Amino acid sequence: MSKKAVVNNTPVCQVRMQGISDTMSILSGKWKFHILGTLMEGNKLGFMDLLREIDGIGSKMLSKELQDLEMNKLVSRTVMNTKPITVQYSLTEYGKTLSPLIDELAKWGIEYRQSIYKSKKN
Amino acid sequence: MSKKAVVNNTPVCQVRMQGISDTMSILSGKWKFHILGTLMEGNKLGFMDLLREIDGIGSKMLSKELQDLEMNKLVSRTVMNTKPITVQYSLTEYGKTLSPLIDELAKWGIEYRQSIYKSKKN
DNA sequence: GAAAGTAGTTTCCTCCAGGAAACCACCTAT
DNA sequence: ATAGGTGGTTTCCTGGAGGAAACTACTTTC
Numbered sequence: 470m471s472k473k474a475v476v477n478n479t480p481v482c483q484v485r486m487q488g489i490s491d492t493m494s495i496l497s498g499k500w501k502f503h504i505l506g507t508l509m510e511g512n513k514l515g516f517m518d519l520l521r522e523i524d525g526i527g528s529k530m531l532s533k534e535l536q537d538l539e540m541n542k543l544v545s546r547t548v549m550n551t552k553p554i555t556v557q558y559s560l561t562e563y564g565k566t567l568s569p570l571i572d573e574l575a576k577w578g579i580e581y582r583q584s585i586y587k588s589k590k591n
Numbered sequence: 592m593s594k595k596a597v598v599n600n601t602p603v604c605q606v607r608m609q610g611i612s613d614t615m616s617i618l619s620g621k622w623k624f625h626i627l628g629t630l631m632e633g634n635k636l637g638f639m640d641l642l643r644e645i646d647g648i649g650s651k652m653l654s655k656e657l658q659d660l661e662m663n664k665l666v667s668r669t670v671m672n673t674k675p676i677t678v679q680y681s682l683t684e685y686g687k688t689l690s691p692l693i694d695e696l697a698k699w700g701i702e703y704r705q706s707i708y709k710s711k712k713n
Numbered sequence: 714g715a716a717a718g719t720a721g722t723t724t725c726c727t728c729c730a731g732g733a734a735a736c737c738a739c740c741t742a743t
Numbered sequence: 744a745t746a747g748g749t750g751g752t753t754t755c756c757t758g759g760a761g762g763a764a765a766c767t768a769c770t771t772t773c
Contacts, residue, residue, distance in 0.1 A: 655761095
């Protein structure tokens, strides 16, 4: 009798792993968290605003990632009726449910950096 | 005068974005979250255990990702003094600080899947 | 002595995420 | 008319993430 997986065999764990996969699949790519994080700070932002705010991103990637996020109902795109036509990107109500996750992400990274700093002093 | 970034100019936001980048950089790749999530369930696991538990991963990637995690002090590797030599992988105390993050990740994914299911019923 | 278990390493290959730069269309102020 | 703003799209290219499969090395069981 060959050995088989045991730990993840429990349904609760399967569901948990599935959840992790789903989340990471929706938030895949280099820029999704940055875009969402930026939209959490600056409520409504235009395309060029985001291009300026997010350091290093190019227009192609920004455009593509925004489309992904819009498709998944996390970000809304509103064309404004202004003289030079402008577009407002903002988080949807559903997109805002990601706040705790992104806050945890930022928090852990900040604490990680602090722990590096402390360990260098010793 | 050309327009410049304003939202992310605040130090607090810079730090926040930096934190997100740091976390994602340490947890980069397709398998880190799965490995960590599995180690959270099954306390101490061998290499072959992990290979069986994590669906789809190959030995090369598992080996490489475990080395990454060990380098960042998130996972500990202990060679056991058994007859067929075995290795125990487990989360370090520091690695356990990722629990809230990974729980959020799993939780959001589970709720996402439920919201899809509900929207199909209507 | 052959098979099966432990824990990986090495090689070879492929695909695609992501970057750079040019381009498009439209509007406005000078 | 031309420079600069809006919001993107298109093309072309490359590095590297990741997969498959073979191989190493040692031990125990059949």
